[in-house]
Amino acid sequence: MAAQTIINRYTTDKNKSTTRLGGDPLGGEILIADDVVAMIAALAASETDGVSNVGNTYTSELMSKVGVHDKTKGVKVDIRENIVRVSLAITIMNGFSIPDISQQVQKKVKNSVENMTGMTVKSVNVRVIDVEV
Secondary structure, rough: OOOOOOEEEEEOOOOOOEEEEOOOOOOOEEEEEEEHHHHHHHHHOOOOOOOEEEEEEEHHHHHHHOOOOOOOOEEEEEEOOEEEEEEEEEEOOOOOHHHHHHHHHHHHHHHHHHHHHEEEEEEEEEEEEEOOO
């Protein structure tokens, strides 16, 4: 899939941004919310062997007890001029190599975001915040 050219960025409210991609042959518009890109990154990271959680484990546990399940907690995306920068926090399972798992997460997140959005991922910053024992 060839990368699309970003035409405009929209801010629907203080915390929600959307990127408009060009190239729709039917004349409609294609919009991708930043939260969707963050969700793609979170899912890709969580599907990596050795990763037990994406985001802050304590906050996630407390929020899930009151019925809030935010899969993008701990994932930040910055999208400018068709370039995506991802920063995420992960918890690694005991016994796994932190450098190896972190590099796998970087590759998997980059591939997933690029394949699903057509945008270019410039960087994936991984911060290991905990080891699950």
